[in-house]
Amino acid sequence: MIICFDIGGSGIKAALARSPSELTPLGRVPTPLDDFAAFVGAIRGVADAAGAPAGTPIAISITGVVDPATDSITVANIPCADGRRLGPELAAALGRPVFVANDADCFALAEAVEGAGRGHRIVFGAILGTGVGGGIVVDGHIVNGAGGFAGEWGHGPVAATSAGNPPIAIPRFPCGCGQAGCVDTVGAARGMERLHKHLFGIELPSTAIVEAWQAGDAEAARTIDVQIDLLAGPLALVLNVVGASIVPVGGGLGKVAEFVALLDAEVRKRILRRLSLPLVVPSRLTLEPGLVGAAILGFTENAA
Structure with missing residues (x-):
């Protein structure tokens, strides 16, 4: 089971994935742009309300570029996250494994596996x-x-x-x-x-x-x-x-x-x-490819 997020500059969409093709929507909340504590809180609130077991991994598709060597992200339209080691920082704050990837990469992954x-x-x-x-x-x-x-x-x-x-x-x-x-x-x-x-x-x-x-x-x-x-x-x-x-x-x-x-x-x-x-x-996946890609990322990386 994976709690997956698709994060853009205006909103955070989420779903609970039992498999890459079985997603239960968890709604949408605004993206906090200038307050990282609020950003973490928004993700925590959705994750805690998902009804998943404690420690269930989180996978995120986000409009930003993640450097695989440092885990740091460049995401100009979400200033509070820009330059942070987003995956490790969220994992430490939330007490869950967190996997993060660029939204275009998650789109490609969704189409490759399910589309x-x-x-x-x-x-x-x-x-x-x-x-x-x-x-x-x-x-x-x-x-x-x-x-x-x-x-x-x-x-x-x-x-x-x-x-x-x-x-x-x-x-x-x-x-x-x-x-x-x-x-x-x-x-x-x-x-x-x-x-x-x-x-x-x-x-x-x-x-x-x-x-x-x-x-x-x-x-x-x-x-x-x-x-x-x-x-x-x-x-x-x-x-x-x-x-x-x-x-x-x-x-x-x-x-x-x-x-x-x-x-x-x-x-x-x-x-x-x-x-x-x-x-x-x-593309074949016209409904929430970012969430589907995040789910696939989570299942793949969590099994590695």
């Missing part, structure tokens, strides 16, 4: 939500490299400076990570909005651009064409390096089947391996 990646040895989970992220799972285990940054294909100055058919020049937009020209600046929702404004001088939310594209709007179609071109090359390179045989896509754009199908077609044109079947696919 679209089931039966595949190497899975790359790609997040196309507000920004671009990802995680690598091999043989049912998260690959967590130096610094905790494995799978972060959204960052690094690798985005093309021209894209689309016909090609159009794309600026090297500054990225929140401090670099310029990252895939994160032109991928996913905010990237779509940035590209549409660059192409047509119009500010629209990504949902409106997608709806216009689906309705046959030529300007929205142009934006989608440019964005797919910008995403497909870096993702193909990732797959050539990692060797994943399936890429479940999560986040808001992962729910747009037509978008994922276009990305899949372009990626399969650019990888070394030739495939007739889809490679880049919508």
Whole structure:
């Protein structure tokens, strides 16, 4: 049995897992952002109310990067936890084993074990939500490299400076990570909005651009064409390096089947391996993949 949490900047969701596929929701509480004692208290309150035996392990999916060498976490949107050795500190405070992993890694783990990646040895989970992220799972285990940054294909100055058919020049937009020209600046929702404004001088939310594209709007179609071109090359390179045989896509754009199908077609044109079947696919676990991934993490790590 595992008490699993999915922690973001606005809320903490929790469930009691008897297996990775058998989760009982434990509700949602606000995330204390500036008071670590309150943060610990919120987790303790949910864990104590779960009705699990004393000492039941806790597994956490969180929007932050965990350094496997030090257990320290970088989580800018939860300042009270930023820079702490979150797992060990929570374990000491709560008197339970605590396992912590990045939310994109937990998404990839959930899809690898219970979702679209089931039966595949190497899975790359790609997040196309507000920004671009990802995680690598091999043989049912998260690959967590130096610094905790494995799978972060959204960052690094690798985005093309021209894209689309016909090609159009794309600026090297500054990225929140401090670099310029990252895939994160032109991928996913905010990237779509940035590209549409660059192409047509119009500010629209990504949902409106997608709806216009689906309705046959030529300007929205142009934006989608440019964005797919910008995403497909870096993702193909990732797959050539990692060797994943399936890429479940999560986040808001992962729910747009037509978008994922276009990305899949372009990626399969650019990888070394030739495939007739889809490679880049919508995620299958649309309900609480963070909690499912945390549960799998807990059962795997607790048995180690």
